[in-house]
Amino acid sequence: MMPKSRKSKTTPLDEATIREHGCSRRLSAALLMLMALGMAVPASCASGDKNRTDPPGTSSHHPETPPPDIRVQYSPAYIENADYLSGPPGHYLHISGHLPTPCHQLAEPEFETEGDTLHITLKSWQKPEVMCAQVLEPFVYYLSPESYGIRVPEHIRVNGEAITLKEEEKR
Numbered sequence: 001m002m003p004k005s006r007k008s009k010t011t012p013l014d015e016a017t018i019r020e021h022g023c024s025r026r027l028s029a030a031l032l033m034l035m036a037l038g039m040a041v042p043a044s045c046a047s048g049d050k051n052r053t054d055p056p057g058t059s060s061h062h063p064e065t066p067p068p069d070i071r072v073q074y075s076p077a078y079i080e081n082a083d084y085l086s087g088p089p090g091h092y093l094h095i096s097g098h099l100p101t102p103c104h105q106l107a108e109p110e111f112e113t114e115g116d117t118l119h120i121t122l123k124s125w126q127k128p129e130v131m132c133a134q135v136l137e138p139f140v141y142y143l144s145p146e147s148y149g150i151r152v153p154e155h156i157r158v159n160g161e162a163i164t165l166k167e168e169e170k171r
Helices: 012-048
Strands: 073-076 078-087 090-099 110-114 117-121 123-126 137-143 155-158 161-163
Touching: 078 155, 078 161, 090 155
Parallel strands: 117 155
Antiparallel strands: 073 123, 078 090, 090 137, 110 117, 155 161
């Protein structure tokens, strides 16, 4: 004699739960797709319609002034490359390098003019009590001296390193 097969009894609630679960998976997949499209569309739209005052590229870090009510510690910003760019958006320095840690913020640049040379000092700052991974943080910064009211002279030095200006870029 064969054992009696047990039929599983499915209640309407169970079927509704199963249908709902299946729909929630499809809904989750659809939401993820929409979020991915939402992130891609602004990036593509932004690159097609450039404002004339925008830098020719995107800075990964923007200078910040520390809040006046906290104590901060300043460190150098390590510059690897600095190029002078002149074109329709304006005159910019494309500066790339590293901050001492991911917790450091790029400080506002300091300017000093000496004869026909503009000295630019880039530093970083952080709260000293913050624990942080001890790894270098890469950065890219497009700096427009003109936006600070500084006329671009014959020579520019960033953190002591000279930047060569091409003859047609000199003012």
